[in-house]
Amino acid sequence: MKRTVKTQRTPKVRRLNLVEWLYAFWKFSRPHTIIGTSLSVLGMYLIAFDAQIDLSQLPTPTRAGFADSSLVERIIQLSTSVRAGFVDSSLIERIIQLSTSVRAGFVDSSLIERIIHWLNPPLQPLFLAWVACLCGNIYIVGLNQLEDVEIDKINKPHLPIASGEFSRRTGQILIAITGLLALVLAGVAGWYLFGMVAISLAIGTAYSLPPIRLKRFPFWAALCIFSVRGAIVNLGLFLHFNWLWQGFSGIPSSVWTLTLFILVFTFAIAIFKDIPDLEGDRQYHITTFTIALGKEKVFNLALWVITTCYIGIIIAGILGLPSVNSTFLISTHLLLLALLWWRSRQVNLQDKSAIASCYQFIWKLFFLEYILFPVACLLG
Numbered sequence: 600m601k602r603t604v605k606t607q608r609t610p611k612v613r614r615l616n617l618v619e620w621l622y623a624f625w626k627f628s629r630p631h632t633i634i635g636t637s638l639s640v641l642g643m644y645l646i647a648f649d650a651q652i653d654l655s656q657l658p659t660p661t662r663a664g665f666a667d668s669s670l671v672e673r674i675i676q677l678s679t680s681v682r683a684g685f686v687d688s689s690l691i692e693r694i695i696q697l698s699t700s701v702r703a704g705f706v707d708s709s710l711i712e713r714i715i716h717w718l719n720p721p722l723q724p725l726f727l728a729w730v731a732c733l734c735g736n737i738y739i740v741g742l743n744q745l746e747d748v749e750i751d752k753i754n755k756p757h758l759p760i761a762s763g764e765f766s767r768r769t770g771q772i773l774i775a776i777t778g779l780l781a782l783v784l785a786g787v788a789g790w791y792l793f794g795m796v797a798i799s800l801a802i803g804t805a806y807s808l809p810p811i812r813l814k815r816f817p818f819w820a821a822l823c824i825f826s827v828r829g830a831i832v833n834l835g836l837f838l839h840f841n842w843l844w845q846g847f848s849g850i851p852s853s854v855w856t857l858t859l860f861i862l863v864f865t866f867a868i869a870i871f872k873d874i875p876d877l878e879g880d881r882q883y884h885i886t887t888f889t890i891a892l893g894k895e896k897v898f899n900l901a902l903w904v905i906t907t908c909y910i911g912i913i914i915a916g917i918l919g920l921p922s923v924n925s926t927f928l929i930s931t932h933l934l935l936l937a938l939l940w941w942r943s944r945q946v947n948l949q950d951k952s953a954i955a956s957c958y959q960f961i962w963k964l965f966f967l968e969y970i971l972f973p974v975a976c977l978l979g
Contacts, residue, residue: 612766623759627773628733629740631962635969636736639832639861640729642969643854647840649976650851650922724843727788728836734781735796739803741774743814746807753879791842795835799827817870817888824869829862853923856915857972860908864965867904870897871961875954894948902943905961909936924978931971935964 615623744751744760751761759765765773778800785796805811806823813819837854873880873887874894880887889897909932916928942960947953 612763615764619764623764624773626757627741627744627759627765627770628737631959632736632740633733634966635828635962636732636832637729638966638969639828640725640732640836642857642973643833643836644725644728644840645973646854646857646976647837647844649973650841650853651844724788724840727784728792728839731781731784731788731792731796732832732836734777734784735799735803738774738778738781738800739806741770741777742804743807745770745774746809746812750876750879750882750885753882754876789839789843791835791839795831795839798831798835802827802831815885817886817891820887821866821869825862825865828865828868830858833858833861851921853920853972853976856912856920857968860912860968860972861965863911864905864908864968867901867908868958868961868965870904871901871958874898874948875951875958894954898943898946898948898954901961902939905939905964906936909933909939920979922976922979924975927978928972928975931975935967939964 744758745767748760748767751758756762760767760770781796781800782793785793802823806813806820813823833854834850837850841849870888873889874897876887877889877894879885881890888900892900913929913932913936916923916925916932919925920928942957945953946957
């Protein structure tokens with residue numbers, strides 16, 4: 600006999616004041632994904648920005664008395680114009696010492712331009728990329744909510760469309776605006792960013808929207824999530840920033856390392872996220888790894904996938920990554936690996952709230968990577 604699913608009545612949409620509407624919009628945007636997107640943009644910006652110049656290659660001071668006075672004045676003026684604490688004073692002193700002790704013309708003018716650029720980071724490219732990516736993020740998660748209203752009434756009843764805070768029409772308007780804005784802003788910013796955003800939106804659409812609706816299939820659903828979060832976003836953002844500043848599209852080993860880490864880590868997120876959603880997915884015939892394998896096996900698989908990520912990046916630190924502080928990289932990831940296993944022992948797989956809490960903890964580890972790895976690059 601064909602199984603039927605009882606359709607729940609759509610909740611009545613209630614009128615919201617401004618504060619309530621903004622809070623509902625914040626929930627609609629899925630805050631953990633907004634934070635993840637914001638940190639990924641900032642992290643790749645910092646890595647690309649740091650890659651512009653390797654100060655270890657600056658020439659050492661030579662005989663004094665051959666200073667280029669205009670160069671000295673520019674750098675001294677620059678050093679007094681940066682925000683307090685943003686630039687290490689010893690770095691400024693080193694550059695000033697360099698400029699006053701080398702022969703005029705000894706230093707390549709393009710190198711000096713890069714130093715000045717490094718001390719005055721351009722924030723417009725960061726802001727434009729950030730807003731474009733946020734709009735793309737909201738489009739993707741918003742479309743998923745529009746297509747999963749009945750499932751969300753079971754799995755995530757707090758979301759605004761499922762709870763009646765937003766109507767379907769409001770959701771449709773929001774994703775139309777954010778999707779269009781994402782493409783327009785990315786197109787203004789540059790071709791690499793436009794390509795990254797366009798591909799991400801296309802995959803996000805195929806993930807949620809019938810008749811394709813790839814989220815119905817465990818392999819394709821996971822592939823959509825970790826390909827966008829892991830590869831497309833990281834590589835696309837780095838290529839975008841690198842192209843803006845250097846005019847070429849080379850990708851250093853540090854970026855490949857971070858991309859591989861995030862790619863595999865996001866696979867763990869993709870399979871773990873369905874553990875607390877078992878009931879609704881089963882009722883609406885959404886096949887997931889949790890339904891196919893069971894909660895415990897998927898939980899352990901996700902745990903070991905993340906462990907593999909940390910072990911891999913620790914080994915990379917031991918072997919040595921160019922322009923990355925290995926001591927910082929190894930010590931922080933050893934600490935996070937220990938924290939992961941300690942936290943995993945506290946999870947009761949029969950308690951949905953405990954599973955959801957652990958899922959949010961995994962997202963926090965994801966957030967931390969976009970902070971710790973760029974810092975390791977800056978310290979390197």
